[in-house]
Amino acid sequence: MNSRLSFGIKNIFSIAARERCITNFKRLTIPRYGKIPTDAGSVLVPLCQVGGKPSLLYTVRATNLRGNGGEVAFPGGKTDHRDGSPTQTALRETFEEIGLAPDKIDVWGQGPPLPGRNNKIMITPVIGSIDNLTQDDLNINMNEIAEVFTVPIEMLCEPKNQFYTQFSNGFILPVFVIEEYKIWGITAYITHSFLSSILTKDVYRNEWMKKKIILDKIAVK
Secondary structure, three states: OOHHHHHHHHOOOOHHHHHHHHHHHOOOOOOOOOOOOOOEEEEEEEEEEEOOEEEEEEEEEOOOOOOOOOOEEOOEEEOOOOOOOHHHHHHHHHHHHHOOOHHHOEEEEEOOOEEOHHHOOEEEEEEEEEOOOOHHHOOOOOOOEEEEEEEEHHHHOOHHHEEEEEOOOOOEEEEEEEOOEEEOHHHHHHHHHHHHHHOOOOOOOOHHHHHHHHHHHHHHO
């Protein structure tokens, strides 16, 4: 049987895939530049089943927001004094933004904090799965979120949907373009890291990594 179908589609919710994912996710390479920010936040990486297809859930931030308005993001936000852990932050913010209740989310674990846009906040990605997500599970806060959408994992694995961008500070990050949605920045990096953690290289390969390795070698010379 095709390894892509057997592992990518049928086994992604298995205990073995979950253990592989968290073990690898905790070993993420952390891009660093400048001073480490003092502000902290968390995002949820929501793995869900939609129409029987393993998918990731994303939000489109409301255009009226002061920061990152109109951009694609995972649900999440800044740590609050009420939060006792990054996981609590991710679950609370997810509920406040899209109405997805914490008891609907099976938390797998978290990765290391990553620098967010402009290095102003450290963001901890928290992975959680939602079985058979339906529209009834959501209650979108339109003051913060303009739209919620899901992308099948297999579409994120398609080379035709994968691109990359190089920032002025030298960092090269992946970009995913799915129909009218552009997933970039820290959200794309977390997406790539999740896919790399849970899938084998024969299932998920991203050409931006090859470009990054080549440019890194040139920089060393």
